Amino acid sequence: MSQTVDRALTILPLLAEGPADLGQVADRLGVHKSTALRLLRTLHEHGLVFRQSDQRYRLGARLFALAQEAVEHLDVREIAHPHLLALNDRCGHTVHLAVYEEGEVVYIDKVESRYPVRMYSRIGKPVAITVAAVAKLLIADFPEGERRVIAEKLDYPTYTSRSTPNAAAFLKELVQVREQGWATDLGGHEESINCVGAPIRGADGRVVAAMSVSAPNVVVTAEELLTLLPLVRRTAEAISREYSGKAPIKEASS
Template sequence: MNQTVTRALDLLSALQDGAQTLDECAERLGVHKSTILRLLQTLEAQRFVTHDAQHRYRLGSRLFELAGAALAQRDVRDVARPHLERLNEETGQTVHLAAYESGDVVYIDKLEARTGIRMYSRVGLRAPLHSTAVAKVLLADLPAAARREIAEGIDYVPFTDRTIRNATDFLAELERVRADGFARDSAEHETFINCIAAPIRDGSGAAVAAASVSVPTLSLPAHEVLALLPQLMTATRGASADLGWAPRSVNDREERL
C-alpha cells in the first residue's frame, strides 16, 4: 500500500483513542512532525480530522458520515445470519429473525430445527404482537407512548389458555422484557411451543430485529428452553456488535428513550 495512505490510516487509527497534539501524533507513529502536519492538514481539509484551540487533533465529522453510510448498507439479515447459523448448530432448534415493519412484526429469516420437528412459521409471516417473544422484544424497545398506543389497539385473540388477554397485562409484560433484556413465549401462541427472544441493536442502540429460539415441548421442557438463553444472547450481541452497537452503560437504553 502507498506509504502516505498507510500513514494517514495509521494516524486516524491513533486518533480513535482520543484527541492528541501534533507531537503526540508524531511520537505515536514514529514519523517526523512535518510529515504528520502535512497529513493532518490534508485530512482536515476533507473533514476527516479537526482541531481545537489547544491544537489537539481529533476525528472529524466526515468519518461519522462514512460510518453511518457503511452501517446503513449492511442488511441486518446478512449481518445476523452467521450468528444465527451458529446458534442453530449449537442448540439444534428453530431460530427466527424478525423485524418491526409498519405496525407488524414480520419474520425475515428462519433456520429450521436440526431435529425432525419443524414449525409452520415462514419468512414473510406476521407474528402476533401479544403472544410471541420476538414481538414482545421489539415492542418493548419502543417509547412508552408508542407501547401504550399499540397495546390498546391489539385484538387480544386467545391462542391458548396462557395468551395475554388485555392491554394492562401486556404493558406489564413489556416492562418485564425491558428489565430482563429478553422475552419469553411460554406456550402463549401454541400449546406445544416455548420460545425465548432477544434484541439485535444497531449503532444507535435501537432494536432493529429480534432473534429467537423456538422449541417444541416434545424436545425440551420450558425450563430447559430458558437454559438456552446464554447461547441466544451471545448470538444477538455478536450481531449487534457487527451492526455498530456498543452500549455506553447498563442504562443505555433508558437514557436513549
Template sequence: MSSSVERALHVLVELADGPITISEVARRLEVHRTTSLRLLRTLEDEHFVRRTADGRYRIGPRMVTLAHAALEGLDVRSAAGSHLRELGAACGHTVHLAGLEGGQVMYLDKVESRHAVRMYSRIGALAPLHATGVGKAILAAMSKQERSSLLGAEPFGRYTSNTRTTHAALESDLVQAAALGWVLDDYEHEEFIHCIAAPVRDASGGVTAAVSISAPGFVLDRPGLLSLVDDLTTTATRISEELGWDSP
C-alpha cells in the first residue's frame, strides 16, 4: 500500500472519533503540517471529509454514504455463520438463527444437534412469534404498540399447554426478556422442546434477528439449559458486532 493511501486511511480513522484540526492530524500521523493539509484537501475534494466553520475537519457525506452501503450489504446469515457453528460445537445442541418475516419468524440458519433426537425445523420455515424463543426475543425489543400490531387479536394460536395465548400472559415474559437480554421458551411451541434465545442487533441498535439453543427436556434439563445462557448471549453479541453494533 502506498504511503499516501495509508495516511489517508489513517486520517479517516482519526476522524471517526470526531472533528480534528490540521495540526492534530499532523501530530497523530507524525507528519508535517503541510502533508496533513494536502491529505485533508484531497479527501475534501472527493467529499470524504468536510471542513467545519471553525477550521476543523469532520467525516464528509461520501464517507457516510459508503458506510451506510457497507452496513446495508451485511447479510445477517453470513455474519452469523461461524458464530453459530462455534456455539453448536460448544454446546452440542440445536442452534437456530431467525429473523422477522411479516407477522412470523423465519429460520435463517440452523446447526444440528449432536444427539440422535433432531428437531424438525428447517431453514426457510416459518414459526409463530408468540410461541418461540426467537420470536419472543424479537418481540421484547418492540414497543407495546408494535407488538400488538404484529400479534393481532387474542387468543393467539395454542401449540402446547404452556403457550402464551393473550397479550397479558406474553407481556410478562417480554418485560423480563428485555431486562435480562434473553428469553425462555418453556415448551411453548413443542411439547418436549424448550429453548433459550437472545436478540441480534444491527448498527442502529435495532433487533433484526435472534439466536437460540433448543433441546428436548429429556436430553437437557432446565438447569442444564440455563447454564448455556452466557454462551448464547455472548454469541448474540458477537453476531451483533459483526453487523456494526457497538456493544456497551
C-alpha cells in the first residue's frame, strides 16, 4: 500500500473517535500540517470527511452511506459457505446455517454429511424453534423484553421427552446460551439426532446468523459430538470476522 493511501486511511479511524483539528491529524500521522491538509482536502472532495464551522474535521456522510450500502449487500451465506464446506470436510457431519426472519428461524444453507444417513432439514424450511440450537442462538441475542415476547407467543410441541416444555424453560435456556456463547439440541427434536451450534456476529457484535453441526447417535454419541464445539466456534468466529470485515487472526509461528 502506498504511503499516501496508508496515511489517508489512518485519518478515518482517528475521526471515528470524534472531530479533530488539522494539528491533531498531523500529529497522529507524524507529518507536516501541509501534508495532512492535502490528505484531508482529498477525503473532503470525496465526501469521506467534513470540515465543520469550528475548523475541525469529522467523518463525512458519504462514508456512512457507503457503509450502509455495503452492509445491505453483504450475503452471509456466500461468505459462510466455504467455511461450512471446510468444517464438513473435517468432521463429516451435516452443517447448517440459519437466520431469523419474520418470526421464524430458517435454514439458508446446508452441507450434507458424508455418511448414508441423511437429515430431513431443507434450505428454506423453518426449524423447530423451541429446540433447535440455531434458533436458541438467534433468539438469545435479542434484548430480554423481546425474548420474552417471542417465547410467550410460541407453542411448545413435545417432539421428544427432551423437548423444551414451556416459555419459562425456554427463557432460562436462552439466558444460558447468551452467557456461554453456544447452544445444543441433544435429542430435543429427534431422539436420535444431536446438534451443537455457534453464533455468527456482524461488525456491531449482534448475531446475524447461526451455524451448527448435527449427527445421529448411530454415528457419534452426544458426548463425542460436543468435542467438536471448539472447532464449531472457531468456524463461526472466522465467518464473523470475514462478514464484519475484520482482519483474520494470525497463527502464531512455531
